[in-house]
Each structure stands twice: as C-alpha cells, then as structure tokens.
Amino acid sequence: MATKHLFLLPGDGIGPEAMAEVKKLISAMNEKLGSGFVTDEGLVGGSAYDAHGVAISDADMDKAMAADAVLFGAVGGPKWDAVPYEVRPEAGLLRLRKDMELFANLRPAICYPALAASSSLKQEVVEGLDILIVRELTGGVYFGEPKQIIDLGNGQKRGIDTQVYDTFEIERISGVAFELARTRKNHVTSMEKRNVMKSGVLWNEVVTQTHKARYADVKLDHMLADAGGMQLVRWPKQFDVIVTDNLFGDMLSDIAAMLTGSIGMLPSASLGAPDAKTKKRKALYEPVHGSAPDIAGKGIANPIAMIASFAMCLRYSFGMVDEADRVESAIAAVLDEGLRTKDILSEGMTEVGTVQMGDAIIAKF
Amino acid sequence: MATKHLFLLPGDGIGPEAMAEVKKLISAMNEKLGSGFVTDEGLVGGSAYDAHGVAISDADMDKAMAADAVLFGAVGGPKWDAVPYEVRPEAGLLRLRKDMELFANLRPAICYPALAASSSLKQEVVEGLDILIVRELTGGVYFGEPKQIIDLGNGQKRGIDTQVYDTFEIERISGVAFELARTRKNHVTSMEKRNVMKSGVLWNEVVTQTHKARYADVKLDHMLADAGGMQLVRWPKQFDVIVTDNLFGDMLSDIAAMLTGSIGMLPSASLGAPDAKTKKRKALYEPVHGSAPDIAGKGIANPIAMIASFAMCLRYSFGMVDEADRVESAIAAVLDEGLRTKDILSEGMTEVGTVQMGDAIIAKF
Numbered sequence: 001m002a003t004k005h006l007f008l009l010p011g012d013g014i015g016p017e018a019m020a021e022v023k024k025l026i027s028a029m030n031e032k033l034g035s036g037f038v039t040d041e042g043l044v045g046g047s048a049y050d051a052h053g054v055a056i057s058d059a060d061m062d063k064a065m066a067a068d069a070v071l072f073g074a075v076g077g078p079k080w081d082a083v084p085y086e087v088r089p090e091a092g093l094l095r096l097r098k099d100m101e102l103f104a105n106l107r108p109a110i111c112y113p114a115l116a117a118s119s120s121l122k123q124e125v126v127e128g129l130d131i132l133i134v135r136e137l138t139g140g141v142y143f144g145e146p147k148q149i150i151d152l153g154n155g156q157k158r159g160i161d162t163q164v165y166d167t168f169e170i171e172r173i174s175g176v177a178f179e180l181a182r183t184r185k186n187h188v189t190s191m192e193k194r195n196v197m198k199s200g201v202l203w204n205e206v207v208t209q210t211h212k213a214r215y216a217d218v219k220l221d222h223m224l225a226d227a228g229g230m231q232l233v234r235w236p237k238q239f240d241v242i243v244t245d246n247l248f249g250d251m252l253s254d255i256a257a258m259l260t261g262s263i264g265m266l267p268s269a270s271l272g273a274p275d276a277k278t279k280k281r282k283a284l285y286e287p288v289h290g291s292a293p294d295i296a297g298k299g300i301a302n303p304i305a306m307i308a309s310f311a312m313c314l315r316y317s318f319g320m321v322d323e324a325d326r327v328e329s330a331i332a333a334v335l336d337e338g339l340r341t342k343d344i345l346s347e348g349m350t351e352v353g354t355v356q357m358g359d360a361i362i363a364k365f
Numbered sequence: 366m367a368t369k370h371l372f373l374l375p376g377d378g379i380g381p382e383a384m385a386e387v388k389k390l391i392s393a394m395n396e397k398l399g400s401g402f403v404t405d406e407g408l409v410g411g412s413a414y415d416a417h418g419v420a421i422s423d424a425d426m427d428k429a430m431a432a433d434a435v436l437f438g439a440v441g442g443p444k445w446d447a448v449p450y451e452v453r454p455e456a457g458l459l460r461l462r463k464d465m466e467l468f469a470n471l472r473p474a475i476c477y478p479a480l481a482a483s484s485s486l487k488q489e490v491v492e493g494l495d496i497l498i499v500r501e502l503t504g505g506v507y508f509g510e511p512k513q514i515i516d517l518g519n520g521q522k523r524g525i526d527t528q529v530y531d532t533f534e535i536e537r538i539s540g541v542a543f544e545l546a547r548t549r550k551n552h553v554t555s556m557e558k559r560n561v562m563k564s565g566v567l568w569n570e571v572v573t574q575t576h577k578a579r580y581a582d583v584k585l586d587h588m589l590a591d592a593g594g595m596q597l598v599r600w601p602k603q604f605d606v607i608v609t610d611n612l613f614g615d616m617l618s619d620i621a622a623m624l625t626g627s628i629g630m631l632p633s634a635s636l637g638a639p640d641a642k643t644k645k646r647k648a649l650y651e652p653v654h655g656s657a658p659d660i661a662g663k664g665i666a667n668p669i670a671m672i673a674s675f676a677m678c679l680r681y682s683f684g685m686v687d688e689a690d691r692v693e694s695a696i697a698a699v700l701d702e703g704l705r706t707k708d709i710l711s712e713g714m715t716e717v718g719t720v721q722m723g724d725a726i727i728a729k730f
C-alpha cells in the first residue's frame with residue numbers, strides 16, 4: 001500500500017499515555033497488514049512551551065500541514081496556568097485548527113451498550129444513543145477580531161470578543177452536516193440563538209437556503225441553542241445530526257458526550273475542505289476528553305477515545321473502512337468482556353490499566 | 366400595609382393563563398391578609414406587536430419602571446416568526462432587562478421530592494438538588510455593539526455580535542453571587558471560557574479579586590463553561606451557587622432546569638442595584654419556561670413556575686418571607702397530594718388543568 005504519513009502530537013497530561021497505545025496499534029497494522037504508516041512526532045501545548053516557549057513551533061506546524069493526517073492527544077494542566085495568554089497550551093490546538101483550516105469538527109456521541117448503565121441519565125434515555133455533532137471550528141467567537149482587554153483607567157478594564165460568521169462559512173459547514181445526515185438517519189437539527197444574535201439570524205437563513213437549494217431530501221429542524229441543550233438532556237434520541245457554531249458546539253458536544261456516560265471513550269475528527277486537485281482533506285483526530293493532569297503518569301487513563309480517534313482517521317483520511325470497523329468492533333468486544341479502566345469501572349467488571357486496555361484491543365483487532 | 370404596585374405583563378402563549386392564577390392568589394392575599402397589592406397590566410411580546418407594532422410600548426415601559434415589581438409571563442410564538450428583528454417578541458423582554466438595569470438574574474434549580482422520579486437523570490443524581498444560578502443579564506453578547514449583518518456583495522453577508530464585559534459589571538454580579546452563597550452553602554463556582562475568550566480572562570480575574578477583597582470566607586471555584594455543563598449533567602449536587610455571564614447563563618440555567626425534571630416549575634428573579642436612597646431594587650419575576658404556543662389556550666399549562674416566581678417577588682421585593690414560604694409550601698403540598706398538570710404527569714397521579722392547579726395551591730395557602 002502507499003505510504004501514509006501520520007504526524008503525532010501527544011501533548012500534555014494523559015495525552016502521551018493514550019497515544020502510546022495507538023502507536024502500538026499502528027505498528028501492528030504495519031506488520032500484519034502492511035498498512036504502510038510512517039509516523040513522525042512533535043510537541044504541542046505545555047510540553048511545546050517548556051521546550052520552545054510557544055504552544056507549537058513553526059517547524060511542527062509545517063509537519064502538521066504536510067502530513068496526511070495529524071493525531072492529537074490533549075493539552076494543558078495547572079503547570080501552565082500562569083503562562084501568557086498567547087502561548088497558553090490551548091493556543092497550539094487553536095493554531096492547528098486555524099492554519100490547517102479544519103472548519104468541520106465531527107463529534108459522535110455514541111452510547112456503548114456495555115456502558116449504558118454508567119450514565120447519570122436513565123438507561124432508557126441513553127441506551128442505543130447515536131448522535132453526530134457537526135461543530136464549526138475555525139470561526140465565531142474563537143477567532144473574531146477585536147479580541148482584547150482594554151485598560152479604561154480608574155481600575156476599569158474592558159474584555160472584548162467578537163462573534164463573526166460569513167455566509168460561505170455557514171454554507172460549507174451545513175453542507176458537511178447534510179452530506180453526513182444522508183449516510184445516517186437523514187435528519188439535521190441546526191442550533192443558534194437567532195432571537196438574540198445577528199450571527200444567529202444569518203446562520204438560520206443560510207442553513208435554510210443551503211437546505212432548499214441542495215439538500216431538500218434531508219429533514220431539517222431549527223432549534224434555539226438553549227432549548228437544544230435542554231432537549232439533549234430530556235430526550236437525546238430525538239436527534240441525528242446537530243449542526244452548530246464553534247462556541248455552542250463546544251458546550252453542546254461536551255454535554256452530549258457526558259450523556260453517554262463515557263467521555264473517556266469519545267473520539268473526534270476535524271476536517272478541512274477537499275483539495276481541488278487531489279481531493280484530499282487536511283485532518284486532525286483527537287479524543288474529546290482533556291489532558292486530565294490529576295491522573296497523568298499513573299497508567300490508569302482510558303486510551304479508548306484516542307484509539308477510536310485513530311479509527312476515525314482510518315475511515316475519513318484513508319478510506320480504510322474495514323480496518324476502522326475492525327478497530328471499533330475490537331473496542332466493543334473488550335468492553336463486552338468486562339474490561340474497564342477506572343473511569344468507567346462498575347460492579348463486577350475487571351479493572352485494567354492503560355497498557356492492558358490497549359493490548360486487549362490490539363489482540364482483538 | 367403599604368400599597369404595593371405590581372405591573373403585570375402576561376405576554377403570549379401560556380403566559381396569560383399562568384398569570385391568571387397569580388392574579389387569583391394576589392386577590393386572595395389582599396382579601397385575607399390585607400396585603401395591599403395594587404395591580405396594573407400591560408402588553409409585551411407578540412401581543413404588544415399586534416396592538417402597537419412594537420414589542421413593548423413606551424407607556425408600558427414607563428409603568429414597568431415605576432412599579433415596585435414586574436411580573437412577566439412569556440413571549441413569542443410562530444405567529445411572529447417573520448416580524449422584523451427589532452420588534453420580535455423577545456425584544457420586549459430584552460428592553461425591560463436593559464432599561465430597568467436588571468443585571469442579576471437568579472435562577473434556582475430545585476428538584477421537588479415529589480418529582481425526582483420524572484427527571485431524565487437517575488433519581489439519586491437529582492434528588493434533593495438545590496442549585497442557584499446567578500446569571501449576568503444586561504451585558505455580554507446580548508447587548509454589545511457592533512451587532513449587525515453586513516452585505517459584502519457577491520451573495521456574501523457577515524453576521525457580527527460583540528461580547529463585552531467591563532470590570533464593574535463582573536464585580537457587581539459576583540458580589541450578588543457571593544452574598545447569596547453566604548445564605549446557602551457558602552460555595553460559588555464561576556464559569557467562563559478564559560482559554561478562548563478575553564472577556565473570560567477578565568471575568569476570571571475580577572471574580573478572583575472580588576473574592577479576595579470582600580468575600581474570602583466563601584469557597585470559590587473556577588470552571589471552564591464547557592466542563593461546567595458536563596459537570597452539571599454528571600453530578601449536579603457538587604454545585605451551590607454558579608455565577609456566569611449572560612450567554613453561558615442562558616445555556617447552563619436551561620440545562621440545570623431540565624435536570625430537575627420540571628421546567629414548568631421553575632421561577633426566576635431579575636434584579637437591579639439597590640437605589641442609593643430608598644434601597645429598593647427594580648425587579649422582574651418570570652418563569653423559566655417559554656410561551657409554549659403548542660399548548661396555549663387549552664387550559665393545561667402548568668402555572669407553578671409563574672406562582673413560584675410570585676413567591677420570589679414576595680421574598681425579594683417586599684421582604685414578605687413568611688408569605689413566600691407559605692406559597693412554596695402550598696406548591697409542595699399539592700404535589701405531595703398527587704396533583705399534576707400534563708407536563709409532569711406520571712403513573713398513579715391525578716391530572717389537573719391550569720385552573721384546578723391554581724385553585725388547589727391557593728386553597729393550601
């Protein structure tokens with residue numbers, strides 16, 4: 001098979017431990033299947049700051065831009081709470097998203113049958129849950145200018161952020177949502193606050209037009225984002241694909257993840273536009289969970305979200321659908337056998353560490 | 366007792382039906398206790414638009430400003446989906462909040478024991494839940510300028526909203542939160558997105574300073590708003606008072622409300638600063654639920670949130686603590702007896718309509 005370039009950015013906290021399990025899986029695939037993965041590794045977040053004084057170096061950015069896909073662990077931790085805003089750990093992730101133009105963030109919220117009982121929601125509310133949140137990732141209040149703190153004198157400061165969306169940005173993210181809905185239950189719910197925000201008015205208008213012009217076969221609903229959050233908690237199975245902006249997507253996808261009772265299990269994909277010639281998309285894959293500094297280095301982190309992120313990479317970046325299915329089945333199989341890391345442990349199950357969990361999944365693959 | 370001027374704005378949808386039950390309670394209090402309430406009534410939202418072409422008339426705004434307290438029902442409905450942005454139903458509510466300078470929105474999320482089983486969350490997760498969300502209500506992205514849609518030509522538009530917070534706004538809302546925490550479990554959690562937003566950086570800084578300078582006896586935690594949303598779903602009882610900005614407060618308070626399994630039950634209070642001379646605060650009381658146009662006019666709406674909002678009015682605007690307690694106990698008593706409106710109906714309970722529920726509560730008062 002053709003050589004496939006993966007750039008690994010394990011980051012901080014439990015990122016490196018989780019990434020180590022994916023590295024083992026990559027080696028196994030190269031050996032057994034001749035999958036042809038070539039990996040290189042860089043620094044991001046606090047670990048990049050410690051080494052270079054920035055949240056990601058230009059050299060590592062270049063490698064990320066050149067790779068076929070980037071695998072990202074997690075960034076941040078109390079060690080870097082006081083570093084300047086511009087070089088805080090999150091700045092590395094935000095630069096990757098922005099410079100690689102990864103506008104489409106796909107966050108599946110799936111409830112694994114073996115874990116339905118461990119949600120804080122009633123089992124019947126979450127059992128069989130399968131939602132896909134499509135979050136806009138390069139616009140909105142994350143990147144709009146002005147974004148600054150002004151000193152007004154007299155001990156007064158003013159903090160300003162700007163929410164900006166252009167028609168084309170809303171069009172392309174809703175296109176992604178409608179396309180994905182066609183491969184699922186054919187139902188998109190768009191969420192904004194058009195009753196308060198002008199960007200919400202435009203969002204609603206452009207999604208409606210895009211639907212009418214190109215995706216009239218898909219069922220489309222609109223919901224105010226606050227009502228959407230409530231409905232996610234009340235009866236999440238009413239949703240198939242949810243499309244929303246960067247900030248609402250941040251909140252809503254975390255809530256959806258928590259519903260499943262297994263935030264340590266959930267992967268995400270951040271995709272750019274297909275290249276006009278090669279049709280290839282820039283892409284970054286990362287677990288939804290963060291760096292969890294409190295459990296880092298103890299060998300107890302759950303590597304499943306990172307491994308499932310690699311499965312998304314196989315599917316979306318390399319079209320290796322069979323292999324992606326096999327990884328996902330291997331995860332489900334070890335859960336069915338009762339293996340659990342500490343975060344998802346329950347009565348009667350077998351507690352394992354990060355390495356054992358990774359080994360068990362690779363053995364089933 | 367001294368005359369107490371209440372200005373009633375029932376609004377749209379189920380607003381008028383719910384308000385009718387409060388009016389009966391007010392009459393009962395005047396007759397039995399000589400409470401001295403004088404009421405006047407105006408139009409807001411779609412009903413004001415139909416009558417005057419605006420979401421609230423200047424004359425009604427003047428009455429709201431002059432009253433001792435405003436009782437507000439709900440606004441909006443599909444009938445007004447296409448009216449111009451400036452006169453949409455919500456504009457009436459936003460003008461009231463802004464012109465009356467109601468910067469502090471208090472949203473208790475309480476789980477009534479009789480309803481713990483009807484939450485989508487597991488009973489043990491929500492039973493006994495008692496959180497107070499203190500939401501900033503006159504700043505942030507709701508009111509910041511520029512707020513507009515620009516035509517860029519070539520079929521492209523740009524939607525812009527501006528998130529702005531000044532030091533004094535953060536100081537005064539966190540002061541309210543700390544004061545209220547002292548009357549509860551003495552614990553405040555402040556939520557923002559300081560890892561992405563400059564207004565979040567300032568928010569965090571000012572809350573920390575206010576705490577240090579004036580409220581060091583209160584326990585203070587900081588949480589990123591997305592993590593806060595997750596924690597609300599995972600284990601809400603970890604919170605006592607949550608203080609957050611206008612937009613995060615909108616999302617988080619709706620989610621907290623839904624946790625209790627009874628959004629039709631939850632009241633809110635929106636308060637201004639105490640007048641330098643009279644010490645009186647401007648105030649508006651409204652249910653957390655919306656106008657529910659689908660069930661309006663059917664006599665099945667739950668009036669409890671509106672009645673509980675009036676209880677908050679007794680407590681905060683008139684210092685009538687005993688009477689407020691009695692209203693709240695009356696609500697709990699009818700629930701214990703098994704009376705339920707359709708929205709909270711469960712196996713073995715007695716279904717009643719809006720009027721019967723109102724009558725039953727007044728009879729227990």
Ligand SMILES: CC(C)[C@H](C(=O)O)[C@@H](O)C(=O)O
Nearest residue numbers: 090091093094250560561591
């Ligand atoms: C780490 C942070 C900047 C990031 C975000 O807010 O987007 C995270 O919460 C996420 O959802 O990926």
Ligand SMILES: CC(C)[C@H](C(=O)O)[C@@H](O)C(=O)O
Nearest residue numbers: 195196226455456458459615
């Ligand atoms: C009606 C709407 C403008 C309002 C808001 O967004 O503040 C509502 O959702 C609320 O929470 O009171």
